[in-house]
Amino acid sequence: MTSHDHSLLTASELAILYGSYANDTVSICMLSYFLEHVEDPDIKASVEYGLELSNMHIAIDKDIFAQEGLPVPLGFTEQDVNVQAPRLYSDEFILHYVQNIGIMGINAYSMALPKMSRKDLRDHFTQCLQSSAELFNRTTDISVEKGTYVRPPTIPYPQQIEFVHNQNFLGGWIGEQRPLTSTEISLLFMNLYRNSLGNALLTGFSQIAQKKKVRKFMARGAEIARHHSDVFGKFLDESHVSAPVSGDFTVMTTAEPIFSDKLLMYHTNALQNAGIAFYGESIASSQRKDLITAYSRLIVEAGEYSVDGTNIMIDNGWLEKPPSAPDRRELTKG
Incomplete structure (x- = not known):
């Protein structure tokens, strides 16, 4: 590694790492509970994929914390969820929730990436952005196929280009x-x-x-x-x-x-x-x-x-x- 690779994390990088870690631990708790109750096999597969991504993100974050000699945030653990508790939400809600994790990830990681200086972090958050897009696409495909997708409104196509004059x-x-x-x-x-x-x-x-x-x-x-x-x-x-x-x-x-x-x-x-x-x-x-x-x-x-x-x-x-x-x-x- 070059000396640049060993540069200290910037305040932006610290903020994003710690925030992402906390959010992924929340996702792990939520998705672990959903996984115990979801019945539709296609929706279950999307929950499993989302859970896999969050666990992968956490593992990489922990490696970075260890390399930098940083304390690992407490975040949220299995003590914060009872996966055996009764069902609270429908399968369709779970699908929309997981789809929204993808949407939130796309927004958060696209804003985070330009604030990254170190290559290892840029690589990590580029992968996070790509996997969030994949999660969104998978859940959207499932929702469309099952007829549960909430489609945005349509309007008539414009017939010509217009300019505003008033x-x-x-x-x-x-x-x-x-x-x-x-x-x-x-x-x-x-x-x-x-x-x-x-x-x-x-x-x-x-x-x-x-x-x-x-x-x-x-x-x-x-x-x-x-x-x-x-x-x-x-x-x-x-x-x-x-x-x-x-x-x-x-x-x-x-x-x-x-x-x-x-x-x-x-x-x-x-x-x-x-x-x-x-x-x-x-x-x-x-x-x-x-x-x-x-x-x-x-x-x-x-x-x-x-x-x-x-x-x-x-x-x-x-x-x-x-x-x-x-x-x-x-x-x-x-």
């Missing part, structure tokens, strides 16, 4: 608006779909959480997801765009603990933070003022919810501190 294209904050563009439709639909999935996930979490405060937090999250879905659906409906989010996201009635409250809180907050990032992307790609205002308002609501979740984690000693800069003021105290 500021009315930007619309106002209230009142009559122009029809949605294809980009705006795409973003509204994906945010509607993710919130519909999140509503089902958190409804299940609210049933199995052990602490009362955690149960209330999960129920509140499910209500927020329903509210956000309604907002996105209303925008689509006003432009007479069909939003066929009709997946069978069935949640069973079990209330037996399955995942630790610590895992439930971390998973929920991670999804909220990812959702805020998606809303930020939506603001950047939307041109109607009313859409930008709506996304901005929903970001604030999601952000407040995420802060409340972080406070619950801190109060219970569940929040692992990420690698941080030294506190120079503390070090200079006599």
Whole structure:
């Protein structure tokens, strides 16, 4: 190896490694439980593939930690899941959940890769990106074949190229608006779909959480997801765009603990933070003022919810501190 290969990890590389490790340990717990209950053999194969990828990622991460002399994060272990607990979600929900792992991985790793300096990490996260795309493609193929794929809306093809010549294209904050563009439709639909999935996930979490405060937090999250879905659906409906989010996201009635409250809180907050990032992307790609205002308002609501979740984690000693800069003021105290 050259001296460059031995360069210390940058703050960006540390942040991404530690975050990826925690997320993969959550995936291992979730997918291990799903594997015990999924009945459809095709969906089971996708769960097995997702679990295989997460275990592979963890093994590589641990090697890097060892090479650098870094402590391995605790993350989440078999102590955070009871795989023998009763079934909580339908096979179709499980398929959509695994598909969403692929989607989240594509987004996370594509953002992580440009922040990597060292070749070994670039190689690792390039493979993570490719495997996430493969997971998404496999689950999407299965969903299409089984007729459970939630297809985005269609609009008529344009007949000619047009240019915008009037500021009315930007619309106002209230009142009559122009029809949605294809980009705006795409973003509204994906945010509607993710919130519909999140509503089902958190409804299940609210049933199995052990602490009362955690149960209330999960129920509140499910209500927020329903509210956000309604907002996105209303925008689509006003432009007479069909939003066929009709997946069978069935949640069973079990209330037996399955995942630790610590895992439930971390998973929920991670999804909220990812959702805020998606809303930020939506603001950047939307041109109607009313859409930008709506996304901005929903970001604030999601952000407040995420802060409340972080406070619950801190109060219970569940929040692992990420690698941080030294506190120079503390070090200079006599």
